[in-house]
Amino acid sequence: MKIGRFLFSVIAVMLLHASIVEARVFKIATISPDGTFWMQEMRAGAEEIKKQTQGRVVFKFYPGGVMGNDESVLRKIRIGQLQGGAVTAGSLVSIDPDIAIYELPYLFESLDQVDYVRSRMDAELIETLEGKGFVGFGLAEGGFSYMMSDQSLQSVADVRDKKVWLPSNHPVGEAVFESADIS
Template sequence: MSTSRGRGLRGVLLAGAVLLACAPAAFGATLKIATVSPDGSVWMKLLRNAAREVEAQTEGRVDLKLYPGGVMGDDRAMMRKMRVGQLQGAIVTTGVFNRIFPDLHLYNLPMQFRSLAEVDHVRPRFDAELMEGLEEAGFVCAGFAEVGMAYAMATREARSLADARRLRVWTPQGDETAAKALKDFGITPVPLTIPDVLAGLQTGLIDTVAAPLVGAVALQWHGQLRYVLDLPFMYIYAPMVLAKRPFERLEPQDQAVVRRVLGAAVREADAGNRRDHDAVREVMQRQGLTFLQPSTAETREWQVRADEVSGAWAASGIVTPERYERFVGLLADYRAELAR
């Protein structure tokens, strides 16, 4: 009899545990969100405001706990921690989605965006589709925040592709797509984690970074650099993602609040980074960095190779050929309209 009662009690407890695990987080949930952005940055100010707003609008049922400055590691470390439940969200660059949803690299194709005006033409027509792809891959995407156009910044002067092939160029460690992009240009990449880049510049392990100007200043790399090749190489942006499973444990009304509030924060960061670009450029020039203008022939050489690389990526399936064709078609139509 006692054995039977014991089994019955264990069954009730097990059933209760299962119900609790599957039930919405009605009694409060903490979403731990990490970023490499430094504490005190615009991103962190926006996120702290968002955390307060989420707490207020959910009446304390949802708490956003923030981890700035890379304390949870680089982008790949943050994604690993999301997989095992140590984090529920992160702001990361697209390199970590190489094998999860590689079409996020559509915007990263080298030198396909030639201006921010072209970015503004394409993104309203593609963002929702790419965000939906992330949802299908198991992530809730609050939005995409522009980081900016990546420029080659170096301790040595380099304008031509031949010059660049003599440089020691940083690539994010583990980012296979970024490394492939450099190799496809005949450039040998030097992989380092983001926290190691500054020391790499100081010791001469690397002499070149390709990054948005805003990022180079925020991470204090610009103090080690002397030249900027004034040719936008690649568009960089950062998705803000939450793991779908813990997100879906929230009450439906709380899910809506988190989506709305974080979405607004991402849109504000997206616009703010754009405003910061010109100001950062002036700061770098005042601090003595020289912006190098490539010749027409040098620019053409870079562009021809970039177009070859981008087409090859689509042909090999790194990005979906159908999406690639629509993407380059939008750009071609926009350029034709401007030329009229």
């Protein structure tokens, strides 16, 4: 089953068992651009929930960062302007630094190793988020990170001479680059 549909199925079951009588609109924001896999899956799941609840539960999506970056989305969730968001792990590090475990370089050699660790760690990480006021419906994986360049880079010294981009709120990446004197 695809991640998005699974997550929205979980939400639908919870809402159905909550005996919601009146219609409810859930506002969900993400930096994922409209039309991407993530948005397609979220919209498909939302459509299923709308059908299962006879239109009483509807999702309104704000893709492509129109509600701001991940930190803005989390702030808007805290103050009630949004009911949810699909955010990157880096933005959750400020809530729970342990989330960064999956970003440690060279920790995993295969997706099988990732799956093994995630099967034991995801629930604990989500529980910690819940203890800090955020309900997590799951953690999605985006695969391994790779350094890329339009020029050949054969050594760390080659990288030091280049402008390097890292996602915001990526403390592990920042620490790795800082330790190698890469700015």
